[in-house]
Amino acid sequence: MKTMIPAWLGKPRLDPVLLILLVVIMGFGLLVLYSASGQDMAMVKRQAVRLGFGLLVMLGISQVPPRILRIWTPWLYAAGIALLLATWILGVGRGTQRWLDLGVLRFQPSEIMKLAVPMMVAWYLHHRVLPPAWKSVLVTLGILAVPAFLIARQPDLGTALLVAASGIFTLYLAGLRWRVLFGFVGLATAAAPVLWLVMKEYQRNRVRTFLNPEADPLGHGWNIIQSKVAVGSGGLTGKGWLNGTQSNLEFIPERHTDFILAVLSEEFGLVGVTLLLVAYMLLIGRGLYIASVARYTASRLLAGALSLTLFVYVLVNGAMVAGILPVVGVPLPLISYGGTSAVTLLAGFGMMMSIYGHRKFIR
């Protein structure tokens, strides 16, 4: 392997365990996408190119020492905030202001925050005594609340929650006391009615539908019901690849993006779902291992937070498809069609690889 890498790049920092797991999951994803897209090879190719680009980004970032990453962290965070403010003013998109059009490139600044927030929190706590004191906790909350608020008002509640969660996870891994943690949970529960008032009508409808999908089976309840039918009819071993009737006959909405897990469940059954969850579990476990062997506080917290955030993606998406959480726009990581989220995720894995690959040099 060494001979294949140009000398100036130095030692490759790719973690083979993470890489294999990622490739397996992404390969499986492309397979499901081929079926979910109605056997549209062009779509699969587009996605493969995006994933390939994501892997290059990962490779690039893995070569950057954590120290450099730490130096850039405040700037990245500031740039993210600036871009979010820019979308507020200049944003384009389907009735919501998520996208920033830079002429050649259209992207969601909120994606940057998925990385920038845990990085920033880790950067901040790096210099603090852990478990964090009250003042540190409050500052941390400020770091994550500002972008979360800006994203929530786009409105993109799903991403806002993910961004906030990544910050909270960093605090948790930093040793935030359990009772404070449970206090937050209690506070969040109490704040739910307030959240309801802040929500847009379509978001409220999603929650209403979630609570009682059969009330309007042809309207808002349709997605949830058809998704459940797809999952349930998959059975133990599934209907077989390309044989999912719910997906091929277009009963599943958003079947190549947010609801791709319904297609997977229908065609590969409980066996497929279990294997996928195990793969994610291994990925998260590997991430946490990498974090626990990191030498620096910031690296540790960042790698751990990114792993836990991945879990939130999986849990929220899986629960939504199975009808136990409201429909929120959270993709299934590395499998749902779409470029930005995959590239962000792979960039995060690049950081983990960098942390793992540079652990001995730091000593």
Next chain:
Amino acid sequence: MIRRSSGRAIKDEQSEQRLFKRRAWSGFVLIALLLLVLLSRYVWLQIFAFDSFATRSESNRVSVRPIAPNRGIIYDRRGRIIAENRPAYRLEIVPENVPGKTEGLEALLDAVAGMIELNADHRKSFHQARRNYHVFKSIPVKFNLSEEEVARFVVNRHRFRGADVVPYLARHYPYGELLTHVLGYTGRLDADDIASVDEGNYRGTRTIGKIGIEQFREQDLHGTTGIEKVETNASGRVLNVLERQDAIPGVDLVLSIDVAVQRAAWDALGDRPGAVVAIDPVDGSVIAMVSKPAYDPNAFVHGIGQQAYREILNAPGRPLFNRALKGGYEPGSTLKPFVGLAGLELGLVTPSTRVFSNGEFYIEGYSRPYRDWKDRGHGSVDIKDALEQSVNTYFYQLAMDLGIDRMHQYLSQFGFGEVTGVDASGEGKGILPSRAWKRTAHEEPWYPGETVIAGIGQGFNVVTPIQLANAVAALVNGGQRFEPRLVHATKQAGDERAEPVKAPVAKQVPVENPDNWQVILDGMDRVVNGRRGTAKGISVDAPYRMAGKTGTAQVYQLAEDKDQVDTDVAKHLRDHALFVAFAPVEAPRIAVAVIVEHGGAGSTFASPVARATMDAWLDQEIGWRSQP
């Protein structure tokens, strides 16, 4: 890395790392537990609720559609198509597929109205139908769209979600009103119709025979509905046929009606209301059955509007009324041959018995005169003379000798007073009076004077045109009376040959002496060919020999709807003209009954109609025109 932190502790890398490891571990365990919860949800959905969801996914995917059979085609006796199925288009809406409940439907109707003309009737009946259909069923809005309407719609189809133009086969009657009273028509299947048929077999059917042969032979014509299991996607488009059981088309019918003969009778009637029934005495098949006026059945096929229906209903001459089957007329002198035969066969008179007619007839002890149509009378006449000149006195006397009950008994053998049993619905029975009948119907005793006029077919006697024609057919066929048949043959789909339908024999009138029968036929022969015949001259130039009997019916109310007729009749007090006939005399192949309402005496308007009918039939049947 040691740094002061707001006065409290010093950063301790070792303990921080231990803290992190603890947190990472408990985090991992928590994650594992939550993912297990998630997985258990999938286990529940995919293992425990599998059956229910598998069923739902299957019913999502597969829908069963009925395939309506093609309705049987109807031919005339010479193979002319008289009822066929033509391709047409209708506009349909599936309410479920229309976005936005009732307002959405209104908006859709408004939008479609730009392409396809929709009036208030269409909208009203659509909204009515909507209440009786499931939301996922398609509801017809307008039938028989024009080609321009179809073209305009198809180009803009994408704009009309939930609406579509659907091809179908529509019944068409090429001869229009000429055959209405024979064929009837098909109309939209309504709730009452569904109650009377096997609903399962009508799932794909939208029309049903409402009247006439279409109604009477509905079961044969309809056929058997097929089934198609199809795979549909979420928007209901059919992607795939999984299983198909073809529909079995309805049976084709060959009617005994000859359109050429029907046309000849129709034309000969001219503008006058009336009826013509022609029967082949040899097999009881109905050659022509005309009731005039009529109406265009094609107007009913696509659902006639209320206004158009009211116009037909209230048109002069009542075109909806089938005179040939239901019209009740006083037979008048057309009954005389049967009364005469009763006298001969029951031995009350012989062929040489003579009666003197001086113009008036009296019942002993009564002062009321019963008149002949000739002021001074016809002198001494035998039975043949009496038929030739239609001498009332002869039959007054004979009727008195027979008595009403014997007359009733004998004439009933020819089918008077009961339905003929023709294969059509709604036939009238007429009236053949008797003492018993009068007691029941009028709660009055019988008076002798009523017997006298019954002898010349007046008074209580009522016949239908088909009854009269069938009685003549039996008379010329040695007493063999068939149940007349409109359906001559049936042809199952795929069969090469048609299966003939034989008319069953209703009654064999007992024959005491065949000579008696011949005497009556001779008398009828003299009506047409005798020196003093009441229909003398109508057979001029006919290369076949015909015989007949004229009749005049005093204006009598029709069986139905008395008020209507009374006002109608008040303007035209002229009597109805009747004529019965058969030909060729030597071997009769046609028996005809003609009634021309307000046509005066039978010979004037009715006999030429019979002549025209016979000409048309015998020309084809025995080719008389080509013979020298």
